[in-house]
Amino acid sequence: MNAPLDAITLAAHADATAIMDFSAAMATKMHQAAMKGHAGWDNPTLCSDASLRVLLREAVAKGDPIDVGNYAMMMHTRGIGTAMPEAYTTIVMQNQDMRAALRAVLDEVAPGSTPISIDSSLPRSVIDQVARAADPKSFGA
Incomplete structure (x- = not known):
């Protein structure tokens, strides 16, 4: 063949x-x-x-x-498409703008920090551990 x-x-x-x-x-x-x-x-x-x-x-x-x-x-x-209504697209874009603004604030206040979502479902103890790990002062301790 x-x-x-x-x-x-x-x-x-x-x-x-x-x-x-x-x-x-x-x-x-x-x-x-x-x-x-x-x-x-x-x-x-x-x-x-x-x-x-x-x-x-x-x-x-x-x-x-x-x-x-x-x-x-x-x-x-x-016979319907997957496109979301214009309002959904607007909300997604606003969310991206908010994330960019948050990133800019975090970079100014704590350069190199990692933002944790405000609506995070992580336990407070985990959030505190991440915050401590991200703190530059904790590296020398």
């Missing part, structure tokens, strides 16, 4: 296998959710396009590619 053709055939087989494995994992997860009473994604009255967009982003943040795939499938089936 032709070597380039063999490589193309193998790549196509790997693609098909990966798609089948991923879709099987998606179906399993959808079935498990349905057994827990989660349903209605296909009804815009029960689940809005905007809520699907938020759920997709939350799934990305959590790091589960199967959930991401399922929400993407739901959106694809409805």
Whole structure:
């Protein structure tokens, strides 16, 4: 057989296998959710396009590619895109501006410090340890 053709055939087989494995994992997860009473994604009255967009982003943040795939499938089936409304983009940009302003203040007050998110869910003891570790005076102690 032709070597380039063999490589193309193998790549196509790997693609098909990966798609089948991923879709099987998606179906399993959808079935498990349905057994827990989660349903209605296909009804815009029960689940809005905007809520699907938020759920997709939350799934990305959590790091589960199967959930991401399922929400993407739901959106694809409805014919909606993943773009967030203009208001969401504005909020994200404002958040980035606030982070830049915080970084500028921290650099002026304590150069080289590492900001810890105000809404951090870390225990106070961990935050205190990080603050002590970031304190330049603690290196000589």
